[in-house]
Amino acid sequence: MRPEDLLSPTPSGVCCKPGGFFIDPTRPVDKAVITHGHSDHARPGHGAVLATQETLDLMRLRYGDNFAGSTQAVHYGETLTLGGATVTFHPAGHVLGSAQVAVACKGLKIVASGDYKDAPDPTCAPFELVPCDVFITEATFGLPVFRHGDAADEVGKLMHSVMVFPDRAHLVGAYSLGKAQRVIALIRRAGYDKPIYLHGAMEKITHYYQERGIDLGELKPVRGASKEELSGAIALCPPSAMQELWARRFPDPVTCFASGWMRVRARARQGGVQLPLVISDHADWDGLTATVAATGAGEIWVTHGQEDALVHWAKSRGLQARPLAIVDYGDEDEAQPELPLASGESGEAT
Amino acid sequence: MNDFAELLDRLAYEPSRNNKLRLIADYLRATPDPERGFALAALTGALSFQHAKPGMIRTLIAERTDPVLFELSYDYVGDLSETVALMWPSPQALRIFKSDASPPTPDPSPPLASLAEGGEKKRAPSLSEVIETLSTLGKAQLPAQLARWLDALDETGRWALLKLVTGGLRIGVSARLAKTAAASLGGKEPNEVEILWPGLVAPYIELFAWLEGRAEKPTSSDPAPFRPAMLAHALEDLAALDPAAFIAEWKWDGIRVQAVTGASDDGHNLTRLYSRTGEDVSKSFPDLVEALRLPGAIDGELLIVRDGRVQSFNVLQQRLNRKAVTPKLLQEFPAHLRAYDLLVDGTDDLRDLPFAERRERLEAFVKRLNDPRVDLSPLIGFESWAALTAARADPATGGAGPDAEAVEGVMLKRRDAPYLPGRPKGQWWKWKRDPMNVDAVLMYAQRGHGKRSSYYSDYTFGVWTGGATGDELVPVGKAYFGFTDEELHQIDRFVRNNTTERFGPVREVVHAPDKGLVLEVAFEGLQRSSRHKSGLAMRFPRISRLRWDKPPREADRLETLERMLKNGDALPSPSGERVQSRRAKLP
Numbered sequence: 001m002r003p004e005d006l007l008s009p010t011p012s013g014v015c016c017k018p019g020g021f022f023i024d025p026t027r028p029v030d031k032a033v034i035t036h037g038h039s040d041h042a043r044p045g046h047g048a049v050l051a052t053q054e055t056l057d058l059m060r061l062r063y064g065d066n067f068a069g070s071t072q073a074v075h076y077g078e079t080l081t082l083g084g085a086t087v088t089f090h091p092a093g094h095v096l097g098s099a100q101v102a103v104a105c106k107g108l109k110i111v112a113s114g115d116y117k118d119a120p121d122p123t124c125a126p127f128e129l130v131p132c133d134v135f136i137t138e139a140t141f142g143l144p145v146f147r148h149g150d151a152a153d154e155v156g157k158l159m160h161s162v163m164v165f166p167d168r169a170h171l172v173g174a175y176s177l178g179k180a181q182r183v184i185a186l187i188r189r190a191g192y193d194k195p196i197y198l199h200g201a202m203e204k205i206t207h208y209y210q211e212r213g214i215d216l217g218e219l220k221p222v223r224g225a226s227k228e229e230l231s232g233a234i235a236l237c238p239p240s241a242m243q244e245l246w247a248r249r250f251p252d253p254v255t256c257f258a259s260g261w262m263r264v265r266a267r268a269r270q271g272g273v274q275l276p277l278v279i280s281d282h283a284d285w286d287g288l289t290a291t292v293a294a295t296g297a298g299e300i301w302v303t304h305g306q307e308d309a310l311v312h313w314a315k316s317r318g319l320q321a322r323p324l325a326i327v328d329y330g331d332e333d334e335a336q337p338e339l340p341l342a343s344g345e346s347g348e349a350t
Numbered sequence: 351m352n353d354f355a356e357l358l359d360r361l362a363y364e365p366s367r368n369n370k371l372r373l374i375a376d377y378l379r380a381t382p383d384p385e386r387g388f389a390l391a392a393l394t395g396a397l398s399f400q401h402a403k404p405g406m407i408r409t410l411i412a413e414r415t416d417p418v419l420f421e422l423s424y425d426y427v428g429d430l431s432e433t434v435a436l437m438w439p440s441p442q443a444l445r446i447f448k449s450d451a452s453p454p455t456p457d458p459s460p461p462l463a464s465l466a467e468g469g470e471k472k473r474a475p476s477l478s479e480v481i482e483t484l485s486t487l488g489k490a491q492l493p494a495q496l497a498r499w500l501d502a503l504d505e506t507g508r509w510a511l512l513k514l515v516t517g518g519l520r521i522g523v524s525a526r527l528a529k530t531a532a533a534s535l536g537g538k539e540p541n542e543v544e545i546l547w548p549g550l551v552a553p554y555i556e557l558f559a560w561l562e563g564r565a566e567k568p569t570s571s572d573p574a575p576f577r578p579a580m581l582a583h584a585l586e587d588l589a590a591l592d593p594a595a596f597i598a599e600w601k602w603d604g605i606r607v608q609a610v611t612g613a614s615d616d617g618h619n620l621t622r623l624y625s626r627t628g629e630d631v632s633k634s635f636p637d638l639v640e641a642l643r644l645p646g647a648i649d650g651e652l653l654i655v656r657d658g659r660v661q662s663f664n665v666l667q668q669r670l671n672r673k674a675v676t677p678k679l680l681q682e683f684p685a686h687l688r689a690y691d692l693l694v695d696g697t698d699d700l701r702d703l704p705f706a707e708r709r710e711r712l713e714a715f716v717k718r719l720n721d722p723r724v725d726l727s728p729l730i731g732f733e734s735w736a737a738l739t740a741a742r743a744d745p746a747t748g749g750a751g752p753d754a755e756a757v758e759g760v761m762l763k764r765r766d767a768p769y770l771p772g773r774p775k776g777q778w779w780k781w782k783r784d785p786m787n788v789d790a791v792l793m794y795a796q797r798g799h800g801k802r803s804s805y806y807s808d809y810t811f812g813v814w815t816g817g818a819t820g821d822e823l824v825p826v827g828k829a830y831f832g833f834t835d836e837e838l839h840q841i842d843r844f845v846r847n848n849t850t851e852r853f854g855p856v857r858e859v860v861h862a863p864d865k866g867l868v869l870e871v872a873f874e875g876l877q878r879s880s881r882h883k884s885g886l887a888m889r890f891p892r893i894s895r896l897r898w899d900k901p902p903r904e905a906d907r908l909e910t911l912e913r914m915l916k917n918g919d920a921l922p923s924p925s926g927e928r929v930q931s932r933r934a935k936l937p
């Protein structure tokens with residue numbers, strides 16, 4: 001069996017003909033397997049949806065109860081038979097509930113990894129390496145200049161700034177699903193125990209994380225807090241809110257932005273950020289290349305991001321590699337390099 | 351060096367002066383000697399060593415990375431040092447599974463998350479170590495040394511190191527700000543540090559010891575030290591000043607120098623001539639140095655005087671252009687010091703005295719020195735601002751006599767002003783006679799005539815003013831000369847590529863706050879005009895410079911021209927011929 005017969009890339013997502021399903025389709029389909037809750041991967045309107053319980057819950061939070069015709073929750077490590085193929089979910093280490101989907105048929109195994117990272121994250125299950133024949137990888141940070149380092153060190157910079165400027169608010173732009181909760185958890189690990197303030201758009205998702213047993217300490221809404229209360233505080237908001245009227249309630253804030261894009265100065269400067277924090281929910285270059293090599297896959301398909309460099313790298317290692325032109329990925333989370341002014345969070349109410 | 355790099359990085363993103371101050375002060379407080387001293391030297395621009403060429407950096411990275419990946423990365427980042435800093439294959443960044451040559455042996459239990467434990471972590475070099483090594487290292491050893499450092503630093507550290515060794519370190523803070531931050535460590539006035547500064551060398555151990563209350567104030571052992579110069583502001587509002595509070599003198603078109611003579615330990619006098627920034631230029635002017643026999647420190651203007659007449663700046667420029675100081679040069683271009691202030695008389699520091707008193711001491715000092723190569727800059731007597739305005743308009747009859755050629759305006763100094771380092775507010779004003787300059791934005795261009803008929807060579811330009819819907823540009827003049835042929839080509843190309851509308855031979859050119867071309871326009875005078883929407887007309891405007899570097903948003907405002915008009919700057923200049931602009935003022 002050729003890999004293309006098991007999973008065929010189409011412009012609206014990867015289709016498994018023998019199994020009768022799509023993975024992360026970008027238009028409504030009868031049966032969808034969803035890797036994680038970011039809106040460019042998890043869209044409403046499908047007939048049946050298979051995903052982890054967390055991903056299903058997050059979709060319900062964002063799209064309402066009727067986001068799909070029917071749903072089925074799948075555990076990590078659980079194998080289902082769908083038509084002529086089997087499907088197994090493995091942790092992707094990207095956000096809460098994120099999964100890699102291993103599709104197998106007649107001895108051929110393809111892993112669609114969705115978005116993933118190999119760096120530690122206290123808010124989700126760690127990435128699991130799944131040996132396979134074909135590995136489908138993202139390439140959001142697929143250039144050797146993207147080296148994300150230790151996220152705890154970046155939060156250390158934030159803590160240092162809070163110490164130097166105890167009277168200024170630190171306003172941290174972070175994507176609502178995954179990044180925000182990870183940043184909060186890292187701030188707690190750094191020993192900060194005062195309340196952390198949240199923009200309205202991230203309250204629901206963050207409370208869901210807490211319900212799932214992730215300790216984020218005391219959280220308060222920015223809404224209703226006085227100027228004095230906010231003046232020395234740490235507050236998190238979606239990147240788009242940093243340039244909005246909403247942000248004016250903070251007197252002389254230090255504007256921070258937690259994103260892998262902050263690695264490149266010109267990018268950080270573009271967004272008017274004062275304290276860039278290089279914290280990413282995607283694998284960096286070293287992570288991508290180490291993972292690709294470790295899967296043992298002889299063939300690599302590259303979905304969204306900087307495909308050229310990763311494809312070149314894989315070929316130079318004697319691997320077969322090609323980009324998949326899937327449109328419409330990268331609307332949410334870091335896949336979109338636009339800085340605070342224009343990020344994918346605009347659909348959510350403030 | 352990682353900490354210093356982080357400070358630099360943070361400073362680069364922080365727009366507020368006060369917040370920069372706090373960041374620097376926090377760093378200086380938290381960092382031990384001598385590291386913080388070298389950092390202060392780097393921040394104040396006091397470091398010098400031979401810089402590495404970008405080619406060397408490229409070679410280093412080419413030996414370590416795939417050329418295609420490098421090009422893709424460089425293309426994306428756009429800056430060589432930053433690309434190399436980020437791409438550098440640091441041993442610390444290698445992941446567990448990186449050894450992909452061997453068949454993979456995946457182990458599903460531990461995530462391949464963390465960094466390689468195996469690779470021993472090299473010790474990152476300190477800034478002190480880098481600077482001390484660079485100052486002695488031979489050129490041949492530099493690449494290997496640099497590679498070792500790059501291996502041991504993090505991304506930000508590598509970036510700062512590469513910027514430092516290639517001379518591309520742009521800190522975004524002034525030396526003054528860094529010194530102010532240092533002063534704040536001990537709750538001292540920035541001027542106290544400024545005054546000590548010329549006598550100090552990196553890593554400034556004594557300075558920090560004093561600031562932290564652990565030692566006495568450092569004293570200079572140099573018998574002829576530089577004292578930080580006092581600088582003037584451009585005159586803003588003459589009418590608001592009280593003529594009785596000021597002394598006026600000519601502003602000479604020469605080079606500002608400080609001539610210092612002091613007795614060294616062995617009893618001999620040592621003389622040094624400094625530029626206004628404290629650079630020792632004694633070697634270039636031996637003829638003047640030998641004239642300065644009395645201990646003291648004179649602030650004055652270096653000029654060329656032939657047969658008792660001050661020569662124009664062009665003549666001085668000819669002497670400055672010659673590298674070798676030959677007897678012929680000394681004879682043809684005799685250096686002269688026109689003295690206007692006295693900072694030290696013998697061993698008395700006069701800087702705290704009011705200017706009027708220093709001036710008396712200066713007059714006595716010059717008399718005592720009694721050397722034709724040093725004379726007093728005469729005062730301009732005036733009863734009213736009208737009288738001074740007239741003298742400025744015609745220096746020849748206003749008292750400068752045959753030296754009028756070398757007058758570029760007048761200086762106003764408060765009688766009671768102490769001699770303060772830097773540019774203190776309200777003490778000294780300079781009121782130049784030069785053609786006036788504004789930065790204006792190109793709005794319309796028209797095709798020229800004759801041999802220029804194929805070029806857009808007539809330009810209408812405007813300045814900002816408040817309009818109904820925010821700031822807008824209002825035309826203030828038209829110019830069609832002042833630029834070189836090369837510049838004409840450049841403007842013509844700009845006009846053709848940025849036309850927003852056409853009206854016959856005239857093109858409207860893009861002129862938005864962020865897009866457009868800023869022209870530095872020089873002119874001889876301003877007058878009220880009802881023909882122009884701006885209410886002003888320029889006399890004899892010309893393009894003196896193309897400011898490709900300046901966003902239109904930063905061009906001048908109509909208020910600036912209004913103020914010039916009100917200040918009487920608009921009086922026509924007497925000679926009219928003095929139009930060639932001088933860009934090569936040294937140092």
Ligand SMILES: [Zn+2]
Binds near residue numbers: 041115
């Ligand atoms: Zn994602």
Ligand SMILES: [Zn+2]
Binds near residue numbers: 038335
């Ligand atoms: Zn994605």
